[in-house]
Amino acid sequence: MLTILFDGIAYGMVLFVLGCGLSVTMGLMNFVNLAHGAFAMLGGYVAVLAMQRLGLPFLASLPLAFLAAALVGIVLERLVYRPMYAKSHLDQVMFSIGLVFMAVAGTDWLMGSTQQFIRLPAWLQGRFEIAGIGIGRYRLFVIAICGLLAISLHWGFTRTRFGSRLRAAVDDARVARGLGIPVNRLFAVTFALGSGLAGLGGALGIELMGLDPTFPLKFMIYFLIVVTVGGTSSITGPFFAAMLLGLADVLGKYLVPQLGAFIIYALMVMLLIIRPHGLFARGRA
């Protein structure tokens, strides 16, 4: 039972790293980027390629996944995302779905439709037991990395100058602009960071979630739940949302396997019923 909790935490951690970038970009530009998962997939494939073709070790492929996704994030933000900010939510949704479709088909074309795999180094394989709780080494590794990331992100968000500017911009972009905060550049940086984190999450998640060209579609709803439930004004919100989601998903499947994925969707709709306006709302008067 406790092992399951541990698994759920690991799962939630990966979801957090995957989704937190989305929540910040959504909060900052009020932009619905359904293509966020495509960046995660990109990171995953970069990691796979780095290991298979270049023969890099697993640990070295992780930063590469981050950098590649971040880089593509910067370029795309400049070229195609920027004109989208002023458009309606509907347009944004259509646009990002289009990107997802392109990413899915393009990846299929380049990489084939089969599942991709990585070989973990030996020290990350297998498991050990502490007080009767089976602990997977890899999951522990994931929790450690993601935990560190979460803490440093939280620190960066609340304690640094960048963070305070970011928070000001999320709160009210117009006022922030008036105060001389370069919101556009701030956003570009955040977008890159968020994409990069998604890429890293994608690479970390290969072992837990699998990786194939349909990844962005399969996990889109998970990211959206993280953002929806967690809100967009902090790091802690999405963090707890991701934990909740990871635990609910894993526990639900463990306890009532026949209901499968039903549980998390029901959870989401219930949350929406309870706080329909709480979504994306940032305590406006």
Add this chain to the structure above:
Amino acid sequence: MTHRRMVLTGILGVALAASADGAALAQEAVKIGLVLPMTGPFASTGRQIDAAVKLFLAREGAVHGGRKLEVILKDDAGNADATRRLAQELVVNDKVSVLAGFGLTPLAMATAQIATQAKVPEVVMAAATASITEASPYIVRTSFTLPQASEPMADWAWANGIKKVFTVVTDYGPGIDAETSFAGKFKAAGGSVESVRVPLRNPDFAPFLQRVSEAKPDALFVFVPSGVGAQFMKQFVERGLDKAGIKLIGPGDVVDDDILEGIGEVALGAITTHHYSAAHDSPANKAFVADFQKANPGMRPNFMAVGGYDGMRLVAEALKATKGDASGEKLIAAMKGASWESPRGPVRIDPETRDIIQNVYVRKTQKVGSELHNVEFATIPNVKDPVKARK
């Protein structure tokens, strides 16, 4: 005429046709409508079969029974509505004499009515739920049925000292088939079985495997669609279930040849029962595998490929028997009871059920040279689909 939908014609034997006898040239080609998932999550099935069909035409020529075979390939992306419409269009507009392909059970089932209505044989090359051939008198199968592959596993497991089994199957037709047939047979032998079903769209097996680990069975019987096997195997090992002494058994889908290298060494030691392994030790198979890999570098033929290859063979044999008469009733009559030597071993179409009768092999996943293979070590000859055999 359908200029609208330019078709991907899979003819490789154009050159061969030139050297064929004059009668064949005079007669119209026999069109085979091949409907496969070439995109989407099951695209690997489609690509294997497509490659095998092309290989058949290249190796055996396009002319059989005095008629030229012309393959029209359509992509249904694994979507049953599309399969049905494409099949219907193939029958109505392209006037195909045979429908073939069908990567998944729902896709084959959705087309059954069309086969019946149009009196066109439907050659199922992949889908493996037992009941498919009962959906229409025009359905013939050259793949396998899951009960066919699963029941021998129950016998082997019981005979090898396994008493308690936990089954994990994907929650759709084939999975349920595998679970019920295995559990039925194993329980009848005296074993005990616990079961969970995993939703088709399920990324994380951890919670299900955790249940398995707590139940401490002697063996874990698993069926998942072929692409998903790798993830399952990895988590199985990561969870330490192999070290806990739990054997991994099941029909061969989980250690699919196509992805076995990707699964890696975690697959070592899995015991599976299946009708085909690329490592099957026969001259026919060695040649088949070699030619396949020459035509498709980097791809290893799996049980889907052999199903596609034999599907073409079946059509060719039937045409030979009817002397080129491609009317549906004649063809289906000729297909019943047809037998030939396949890369997988001797096979025969059961005249009563139109399902395939074939050997089922017990295999162990091992290293052969530098590659991973499912090495066969026991053979159960001439297995009929047990579900229909009992009726």
Add this chain to the structure above:
Amino acid sequence: MSAAAFEARVREALRAGRRWYPAEFLFWLAAFAAFLLLPGQLLLLNEVAILALFALSLDLVLGYAGIVSLGHAAFLGMGAYAAGLLARHVTADPLAGLACGMAAAGLLGLATSPLVLRGSDLTRLMVTLGVALILYELANSFASVTGGADGLQGIMMAPVLGLFDFDLFGRTAYLYSLSVLFLLFLVARRVVGSPFGLSLRAIRDNPLRASASGVPNGRRLAAVYALAAAYAGAAGALLAQTTQFVSLDVLDFHRSADLMLVLIIGGAGYLYGGLVGAIAFKLLQDGIASLTPQYWMFWIGLFLVLFVLGGREVIHGAVRAVVGRVARFGRGAAR
């Protein structure tokens, strides 16, 4: 000008909204003539008609009431399963199935409308998506009823009106779907031009003023949402009946996404948008799929991106130009 004369002018101006244009006659004439002119394409045409009905449904909520939805497939699926199950277990009569599908989907729309009507566009997108996903999982989980991932097999339909049997060539299927589409279109046309329809436009334009003008926004939106759901249910029922098969795919996300695409191609808010979009979409899908059968998704995606990035004006300009030319031609012919 006398009061009576002015009243007559007002009446005339109010009637203008629901007057039939010659181009419309041409459109429907062409649709029915396609039955004779394109006998080899009836299966595709049947799909176009069903997609058009589905798009009409989304146009009612999006174009006329301004509700964005990413989960319209929920109603399509509901209608399809309801009609399919009725055919399997109760009666094989197509019209009964159609009514059943519409009723089931309409009720689902009514039941979920309170969820959808609160909150912002973003919330609506999420909730509609969530509802569709839940329905998908429900259909998947209750395999004993729905057939789960294997699909609902063994639907046999009786002849339409007891006279026209469904044939392999899709003749009955197309005429049946087209007739249902046409009738429901007439109803929609009437509804849109009614006081009710006017109040929907009011809500879409300015909800604040609408409620200050005495329009009960919530109830009106709920009503049109349920109506649109019933339309989508009808599309689902047609799909189930003409293919005699229902799979989980009817509830899949890509159905909702494709539908959005259909409507943005055709343009929302003038009823014909969905119809024109459906024709364009199917031709596009078919054309692309035949050129690159494996990667049509890529081109659809690219199309979407370019469309939003600035192609919309171009396409709608072209559509308007063609429609305008046809309309002028039609008027000329009418004289």
Add this chain to the structure above:
Amino acid sequence: MSAALQTFGLCKSFGGITATDHVDFALAKGARHALIGPNGAGKTTFVNQLTGMLRPSSGRIELMGEDITALPPEARVKRGLARTFQINQLFATMTPLEMIALVTSERLGRGRSPFRTLDRDATLVAETAEILTRFKLDDIMNRPIATLPYGRRRQIEIAAAFAARPSVLLLDEPAAGVPEAERRELMATVAALPEDVSVLLIEHDMDLVFRFANRITVLVNGRVLAEGTPEAMARDPAVRAAYLGEAAHV
């Protein structure tokens, strides 16, 4: 004489800020009443509560003696309470004709009928024509509202409110932003409203207020500072200090 519209201890607070503070207010039947106050005095918040766009924190609102505190805006419209907005709230894609027809059709209870037609409804046509004539919108009735000049749109704003045939009409700064030349005509329209309609005018322009109103309420910091005839208000030292004085200096 009983009041057309009356509030009892009306309060509204947002977080820590009290925008409406125990307001007891009565609008007499047939009155020409003005509500004035400096910027941020809570005038619009007060109106929004009267019409149901905002829910009061506490207190009661009565229309013609009936408690309407909990009713939604559209129900209040049905009971005869209509308003205009400080910033035009129009249906941008409609024509003036359609907008007036909409309000009329809702007043006549036609709005829930999906199968009626607008043009075959003689009552609806007659009423719509009457409103269009009264507000001199007949020449532009078929042009999209979004294309009309601001002054005309301001007229439509009032016409749309009036088309609901209210017994109480709340005008929220009707002349705001209207150029001087058109202002006269606009106020003439307001002055020409039938006498049986009770009108509450929220206005900044003291000139307008004194020309139009026979009673004035001064709202400051969400509280009623004073109420009385225009003359009395003009003399009231507290009012002068709080508001008029300021205005005079501007």
